[in-house]
Amino acid sequence: SAVISQKPSRDICQRGTSLTIQCQVDSQVTMMFWYRQQPGQSLTLIATANQGSEATYESGFVIDKFPISRPNLTFSTLTVSNLSPEDSSIYLCSGQGTMTEAFFGQGTRLTVV
Amino acid sequence: AQKVTQAQTEISVVEKEDVTLDCVYETRDTTYYLFWYKQPPSGELVFLIRRNSFDEQNEISGRYSWNFQKSTSSFNFTITASQVVDSAVYFCALRRYSGGYQKVTFGTGTKLQVIP
Numbered sequence: 001s002a003v004i005s006q007k008p009s010r011d012i013c014q015r016g017t018s019l020t021i022q023c024q025v026d027s028q029v030t031m032m033f034w035y036r037q038q039p040g041q042s043l044t045l046i047a048t049a050n051q052g053s054e055a056t057y058e059s060g061f062v063i064d065k066f067p068i069s070r071p072n073l074t075f076s077t078l079t080v081s082n083l084s085p086e087d088s089s090i091y092l093c094s095g096q097g098t099m100t101e102a103f104f105g106q107g108t109r110l111t112v113v
Numbered sequence: 114a115q116k117v118t119q120a121q122t123e124i125s126v127v128e129k130e131d132v133t134l135d136c137v138y139e140t141r142d143t144t145y146y147l148f149w150y151k152q153p154p155s156g157e158l159v160f161l162i163r164r165n166s167f168d169e170q171n172e173i174s175g176r177y178s179w180n181f182q183k184s185t186s187s188f189n190f191t192i193t194a195s196q197v198v199d200s201a202v203y204f205c206a207l208r209r210y211s212g213g214y215q216k217v218t219f220g221t222g223t224k225l226q227v228i229p
Contacts, residue, residue: 009156033216033217041221042204042219042220042221042222043158043204043219045216045217048216090156092156092158094158094217100146100163100208101146101148101160101163102148102160102217103160104150104157104158104160105157106155106156106157107155107156107157107158109156
């Protein structure tokens, strides 16, 4: 399956700032997904990103807080804005192309202080 | 609505013991995919297996085996002769079989600790 490189792997940010997470796929994928995993919890889908259109957000997630870009079929970014300690989580990007299983980036472990 | 239940929150076993991780799912779809993923402490999600709902054959891959029982909506995962490297959180997941790019529903995960 394809490989996703996700950066940064971890970061410690001050509250009120923003963090942008990048995911680069080594092949073209139509859909990318962004997940949040709070400590000790399962994965919660934030949004689905299709190239050339606005991302589709799940209930409880809004574009102002989690703006997403998807400029081409191999790249996407997620920004977590106006950080608060509640945003401390692992953020994962996922791709789904011609293979039916989702493949994931390495995750970004965010700590907000 | 789709739902995946992993009732075992944490399991501890001694190395070389066998361990089974349970997964029960709910879906109204007649065709679907089931998955298992492993999340080691480093955080990445590693794909282990995909099973189509119309294929109820059990599968074995080395020390790993999977038992899919459509009649009980279960997709259990057994690790034989567990090793310390198996220590991780394991997620069972479900998605629709229909065309397009369907969301994946994850269970809450089972944290496995293998004690040397």
